[in-house]
Amino acid sequence: MSDAQNTGSEGIGDLRPMRLRDALRQARIEAADRTGVVVDLRDAEVARLEILNEALDSLFAQVPDQVDLFDRGISQGETPRLWIDVVAHVVMGRDKRIYRFVQDTRFGRIVIAESHDVAPVVDAVTDYVARRMVEREHALVATPAPAPVVTDKPRRGGFWSFVLGFIVGVIALFGVALFATLRNF
Numbered sequence: 809m810s811d812a813q814n815t816g817s818e819g820i821g822d823l824r825p826m827r828l829r830d831a832l833r834q835a836r837i838e839a840a841d842r843t844g845v846v847v848d849l850r851d852a853e854v855a856r857l858e859i860l861n862e863a864l865d866s867l868f869a870q871v872p873d874q875v876d877l878f879d880r881g882i883s884q885g886e887t888p889r890l891w892i893d894v895v896a897h898v899v900m901g902r903d904k905r906i907y908r909f910v911q912d913t914r915f916g917r918i919v920i921a922e923s924h925d926v927a928p929v930v931d932a933v934t935d936y937v938a939r940r941m942v943e944r945e946h947a948l949v950a951t952p953a954p955a956p957v958v959t960d961k962p963r964r965g966g967f968w969s970f971v972l973g974f975i976v977g978v979i980a981l982f983g984v985a986l987f988a989t990l991r992n993f
Contacts, residue, residue, distance in 0.1 A: 853900040857882050857890040863926050
């Protein structure tokens with residue numbers, strides 16, 4: 809065998825098979841890099857946010873179905889955003905290549921993480937999701953359901969109070985009418 813044939817067969821064994829999903833992800837990254845230089849920067853933003861969204865699929869697959877805190881999706885407005893929940897989202901930086909994970913608070917917007925790479929942002933979103941789930945658990949445990957109010961004897965005075973008030977009102981109206989007619993004479 810020649811050296812070319814040996815290296816060719818050894819090279820095939822060393823390469824690990826690439827999945828179609830990985831190849832698509834790589835093609836999207838390359839396309840986003842190319843379009844980041846071209847005029848259409850908005851499409852590059854959306855493409856990068858879609859890449860991050862796909863990277864978060866495995867995280868959100870682990871969130872239990874009964875936890876409805878998160879509503880992940882990409883908004884296609886003037887500034888595209890990848891929403892994690894109602895107060896946190898990922899937006900692209902000014903250079904359209906940096907991921908910025910931000911949270912809106914009552915004191916203003918804070919930046920939780922910022923990176924050119926997907927992995928650090930995925931880690932930050934994972935930490936954020938875990939913290940929100942723990943906050944939810946604490947809120948559910950800290951606020952027990954109110955105990956039912958138990959009265960010693962049933963109240964029946966409500967009806968008789970109404971009847972007594974009605975009778976007193978009729979007598980008062982009759983008295984006012986009588987007084988008004990006597991006054992006119």
